[in-house]
Structures are given as C-alpha cells and as structure tokens.
Amino acid sequence: MRWGAVALTLVVAGCATPGVYAPPRMPPARLPGRPAGWDVVLDPGHGGQQFGARGRRGTAEKTVTLDIAKRLKRQLEQAGLRVMLTRTTDQTVTLAQRSDLGKRSGAWAFLSIHANAAKNRAASGFEVYYLPAYERFGRGVAYAGAPPATDRSYRLARLIQQEFRRDWPLRDRGIKQARFHVLRHTPIPAVLVETGFLTNARDESLLNDPAMREEIARRLANALLVFRRQGGRDQR
C-alpha cells in the first residue's frame, strides 16, 4: 500500500499543471539530537507569472533569484543545514504562501532573494532589508533612531552587509527597513536582500555571471552560518 501511494504521488506530481504551486512537504525527517523542521527558508523572489525586474539585456529577476537560491541551498546543505526553498522551479507563488511556509517551517532564518530595478539606470549596488520586531509583531514601543542590536532580523541583516563589504564590486547601499509582506508576516528572523540592479548595465552583467552568483551565495551562506553560531537557531 505504501509503495502504491508513493507511486501515485509521483504520477500526480509528474502531471502537475505547469505553474500550479506545489508547496514543499514539511517537516523533514527528524534527525537524532535535532529538533524537527528546517533550519533556513530561502525565498527566491517572483517566479512564474511574476517576472520581477528585467535587465536591458533581458535578464529576468525571477531566474537570477532562483539560481542564487539553489546555489545557496547546496552550500548550506554541505554545511549540514536543512534548507527549504519556497519554490524550486519557475512557478507562481503568492506572498502569503511564502510567509506561511516561513511561519510553519520551524526554521531560525528566512531569507528572501531579489534583484532591483530603478528608472535611473545609474542606480547600482546591493541593499539589505529587514523590519524590526516591534514593527512586525506590534509589541513594545517604537524606538527613535537605530534598532537595538538584539533585534535578530537586524543582526542577520548586519552580518549579510558585512560579508559584502570586503572586495565586492557593487556599492553597499546600506541596511534599510521596509514593510515588505514577507518581512512583516514571517515570524522568524527575516531579511530580504536586493543583490544588484538589473537596470544597471554593470550590475546586470555581474548577476549574469554564474561565478558571481556562486560568490553571492557563498557570502550569504557565510552570514547565515555566523548567525547560527551566534545563537540564531536558539532564538526563534
């Protein structure tokens, strides 16, 4: 019976209508000494009907974000982490589905990956976005000025920024706050990274280079691994 069910599942999956979103199954098998669930959720921006930004040479944001996410997943898995992607193919995923996966994942970090666009073609560089806990959960009083260093999303954003400060060709545009849906509705440390501007010729050629996408993934992996060492996994 079991094998029959597995075979049926495979057949159904194989016949799935293109573009129909099939969320990943959760949680993965429980491993000895580790809590159930995932370590990290990676969210490749856009997909399917949602192209996102487009470069002058035709680079689609949804393609770049998925490729970086897959490279990052592989690198984190090599470090022993269990990594969920909110999409694994060119499929349409709603923002609510993305944050819901983050919510139910049991993970200690949610990272949404994007590439930017601007009317001004000179705009260039990478940005890291987060939303302070008081904004996300409506608890406490909003502080004036900088968020406390204890804000976990902010800490992860800082670690990512630091990774891209050394020997990186694109300008550091800083850490910013934005009420993006996936930051507002994912109740675990959540960060959104804009890896570069597809509307900028130099940024686009960098994002088109597989070696550079691998390097972006490597730096994001470093930041996540440092975040885990500093206690990210103990503070959901």
Ligand SMILES: [Zn+2]
């Ligand atoms: Zn985007």
